[in-house]
Amino acid sequence: MAHHVHSALGLPVEEAAAREPAESARGLSQARAAELLARDGPNELETSAPPSALRMFGRQFQSPVVGLLLAACGVSVLLGETLDGVAIGAVVILNAIVGFLQEYRAEAAVQALRNLTARRARVLRDGALLIIPASGVVVGDVLSLEAGDVVAADSHVLTAHLLSVNQSSLTGESEPVAKSTQAAAPGAPLIEQSDRVFMGSSVARGSGLASVVAVGMGTELGRIAHLVESVQKATTPLEARLARVTRTLIYACLGIVALVALLGLLRRAPPFDVLVSAVSLAVAAIPEGLPALVTIALSLGVSRMAARQVLVRRMSAVETLGCTTVICTDKTGTLTAGEMSVRELWGADELALLDAAAACCDAELGSAERPAVGDPTELALLAAAERRGVRRADIERERPRVEVEPFAAETKRMRVTRADGVVYVKGALEAVLPLCPGHDPTAEAKAGELAARGLRVLAVASGSSRAPSQLTFRGLCGLADPPRPEVPAAIAAARTAGVKVVMITGDHPTTAQAIARELGIVRASESPEGLVHARTTPEQKLDIVQGWKQRGEIVAMTGDGVNDAPALREAHIGIAMGCSGTEVTREAADVVLSDDNFASIVAAVEEGRGIFDSIRKALVYLLATNTAELALMLAAAVVGLPLPLLPIQLLWVNLVTDAFPALALAMDPPAPDVLALPPRDPSEPMIGRAEWLTVALIGALLAAASLAAFVYFDRSAGLATARSAVFSTLVFGQLGLSLAARSAREPYFRTQPLRNPKLLSVVVASLLAQLAIHQFASSRRIFQIQALSAADFAIVAGFALLPVTLVELAKLVRARRPN
Numbered sequence: 001m002a003h004h005v006h007s008a009l010g011l012p013v014e015e016a017a018a019r020e021p022a023e024s025a026r027g028l029s030q031a032r033a034a035e036l037l038a039r040d041g042p043n044e045l046e047t048s049a050p051p052s053a054l055r056m057f058g059r060q061f062q063s064p065v066v067g068l069l070l071a072a073c074g075v076s077v078l079l080g081e082t083l084d085g086v087a088i089g090a091v092v093i094l095n096a097i098v099g100f101l102q103e104y105r106a107e108a109a110v111q112a113l114r115n116l117t118a119r120r121a122r123v124l125r126d127g128a129l130l131i132i133p134a135s136g137v138v139v140g141d142v143l144s145l146e147a148g149d150v151v152a153a154d155s156h157v158l159t160a161h162l163l164s165v166n167q168s169s170l171t172g173e174s175e176p177v178a179k180s181t182q183a184a185a186p187g188a189p190l191i192e193q194s195d196r197v198f199m200g201s202s203v204a205r206g207s208g209l210a211s212v213v214a215v216g217m218g219t220e221l222g223r224i225a226h227l228v229e230s231v232q233k234a235t236t237p238l239e240a241r242l243a244r245v246t247r248t249l250i251y252a253c254l255g256i257v258a259l260v261a262l263l264g265l266l267r268r269a270p271p272f273d274v275l276v277s278a279v280s281l282a283v284a285a286i287p288e289g290l291p292a293l294v295t296i297a298l299s300l301g302v303s304r305m306a307a308r309q310v311l312v313r314r315m316s317a318v319e320t321l322g323c324t325t326v327i328c329t330d331k332t333g334t335l336t337a338g339e340m341s342v343r344e345l346w347g348a349d350e351l352a353l354l355d356a357a358a359a360c361c362d363a364e365l366g367s368a369e370r371p372a373v374g375d376p377t378e379l380a381l382l383a384a385a386e387r388r389g390v391r392r393a394d395i396e397r398e399r400p401r402v403e404v405e406p407f408a409a410e411t412k413r414m415r416v417t418r419a420d421g422v423v424y425v426k427g428a429l430e431a432v433l434p435l436c437p438g439h440d441p442t443a444e445a446k447a448g449e450l451a452a453r454g455l456r457v458l459a460v461a462s463g464s465s466r467a468p469s470q471l472t473f474r475g476l477c478g479l480a481d482p483p484r485p486e487v488p489a490a491i492a493a494a495r496t497a498g499v500k501v502v503m504i505t506g507d508h509p510t511t512a513q514a515i516a517r518e519l520g521i522v523r524a525s526e527s528p529e530g531l532v533h534a535r536t537t538p539e540q541k542l543d544i545v546q547g548w549k550q551r552g553e554i555v556a557m558t559g560d561g562v563n564d565a566p567a568l569r570e571a572h573i574g575i576a577m578g579c580s581g582t583e584v585t586r587e588a589a590d591v592v593l594s595d596d597n598f599a600s601i602v603a604a605v606e607e608g609r610g611i612f613d614s615i616r617k618a619l620v621y622l623l624a625t626n627t628a629e630l631a632l633m634l635a636a637a638v639v640g641l642p643l644p645l646l647p648i649q650l651l652w653v654n655l656v657t658d659a660f661p662a663l664a665l666a667m668d669p670p671a672p673d674v675l676a677l678p679p680r681d682p683s684e685p686m687i688g689r690a691e692w693l694t695v696a697l698i699g700a701l702l703a704a705a706s707l708a709a710f711v712y713f714d715r716s717a718g719l720a721t722a723r724s725a726v727f728s729t730l731v732f733g734q735l736g737l738s739l740a741a742r743s744a745r746e747p748y749f750r751t752q753p754l755r756n757p758k759l760l761s762v763v764v765a766s767l768l769a770q771l772a773i774h775q776f777a778s779s780r781r782i783f784q785i786q787a788l789s790a791a792d793f794a795i796v797a798g799f800a801l802l803p804v805t806l807v808e809l810a811k812l813v814r815a816r817r818p819n
Helices: 030-040 053-059 064-078 082-116 220-230 237-266 271-285 289-306 317-322 350-358 376-387 392-398 429-435 443-452 487-496 509-519 538-550 562-570 583-588 599-639 647-666 689-717 719-740 757-773 777-783 790-816
Strands: 120-125 128-133 142-146 154-166 202-214 310-312 326-330 341-346 401-405 413-418 422-427 456-464 472-480 500-504 555-559 573-577 591-593
Touching: 142 154, 220 538, 220 562, 237 599, 289 310, 289 317, 289 599, 289 647, 310 599, 317 573, 317 599, 326 538, 341 350, 341 376, 341 443, 350 376, 350 392, 350 422, 350 456, 350 472, 376 392, 376 456, 376 472, 422 429, 429 443, 429 456, 429 472, 443 456, 443 472, 443 509, 487 500, 487 509, 487 599, 500 509, 500 538, 538 555, 538 562, 555 562, 562 573, 562 583, 591 599, 599 647, 599 689, 599 719, 647 719, 647 757, 647 777, 689 719, 689 790, 719 757, 719 790, 757 777
Parallel strands: 326 500, 326 555, 555 573, 573 591
Antiparallel strands: 120 128, 120 142, 142 202, 154 202, 310 591, 341 472, 401 413, 413 422, 422 456, 456 472
């Protein structure tokens, strides 16, 4: 029969032409295939039409935080402070760009799925073997499969010669699955469908023919693509908390501004003065540095995590890691090494056992020049043998093969006869023992023990080729995908931190539970129920993540396979393996572990907790100082005093005392005992009752001190000097409070000030800047202030230091109280 084999460009492909179809099946005709392709469309993964780029960009301006920034921008422009308005507007645009890029990732994840599929396929058409683009495969096509191929579409196996397929990215199984023509039970789960091969899986060894039953979005891979696309990314705790704080600030600001405007109108004040008062209050109330503070604090966390092999793709994920209460993790390649290894040998002579096992293998270990080839189980046997000095190359040279009986599902064993007249057999215990009369009677019990520990058990025998039914039983090899050495300690650290670890895998329940107990996920007295999930599908992984979320937990999901991608997107934070993970998993994740080290997750949790604490204390400081400004302006308006500060002065106060000290506070390293504390309650607000009380008390103290300074100087030196004095009183007082803000419990001198030298530097620089603007005529004109004498500054310092002194004394009193 003539072969008409063409590449995607229509050119002959000699390699394919040399193969004769294994069966008499002729496949579809070219005409019928063209009809089906026109009817069903190309064999590709589809996506819903994404919103336009302009619409996605516009959506980034709908959050309360952005609304707060826009309000601050408008106020600055209204007051003629164009430079401030431009700076705030730049922050708004930057935030919008970041949000736009994050939203675009969903499309990138589905595109990665498309790239995972086969680019070429060998099909039978009109009895000839053709190589065509995988997108041209249709239902009814007959695929020709060989080792190394990526399966182009979901197909039913027609013929199989030692055919095994690696489908771990779909099912999570740790080793290739043997395929056969024997029909699976009706309704069998994906993992048990041995008569099917699936799009995106790869042929590990053997060859076969398979009839296509589903293409494109109708395949298992297409179903997962639909799941990834349909899952909406959960709002992170940080985003939710900041949204609540922002709404509170907006409502409070609008209410107070309206109150002051109403009071002014009732007193028949000039409308312009009322407007200036209202605008001044708005400037005082809006913490312009809040969004920038959070962004920069998270950026610092991202940098520190990168140094610990944790690459963060979504900045809010830094804080989310810190309040994680449950880590749902894939087993294969995440908790384990992702490759088979001989874990235990049992036999009278282990060297003879490994020699016989290596002599009965088809695989070849890799080298610097070429990769390893063959079944992972055989590669593990050869690696164990080579460590004991038994090399397959030496075996082949000294006693070459004479005859081979390949492994078959029917016999459950492999047999190799070599030139030394010895036959070597390996396989299932029940298939090898009948060939070994007089074998050790404890072999079956030992095999059961190894299997109960989650090991795959192979029996090995050898003997004279003249008596192939009178072999010597050499022993048992227990194999498994071994745990990563660093994982047990990481899981123990997670337990100490109050974080549950839940293992999700496609492996057999016995294997899964054995690994879970070895790692410490399940302790001796504990039930694996709820902590170990075996034989899971992508939908079940989604259900598991959703179940924990419904219980109020903050869920992190780790994984490396395509089947993990939907659950990664559903979790509060998705963590992908950087080395072994698929591209679609990395695209769906918030965090990528560049070293595939589960222990890095615990380091990230520590960093995340520290970031939350830093943001919280910086936020409390910001709110307290802005509350002081607001209370000062409101109190003056209520009692009928002139405005203590002008809008331009308030903008300078916010610039000097909000942005830089707050950012320096956000740079505080995590406390040494941060992992010894339990996780925060996921419902705990960023600013709780205790924090709001602190904000109110500190704000009231600073406002009272500033108002007292204003009244004192107004009566003794006039309004212009009073405004100059209260201007510096507010700046000095806020800078002093920034030092106290490092800890809510410990006085500043006990918080190891040199652990954060940036804060001390910022305070000194800001003090010098405040003193300097009083000394130059040009800056006095800009800020409408007067020069103050040394005696005036001494009085100002007295008023400014009063609040921070009281705060620090209160900490000392609390520390001395008995618990």
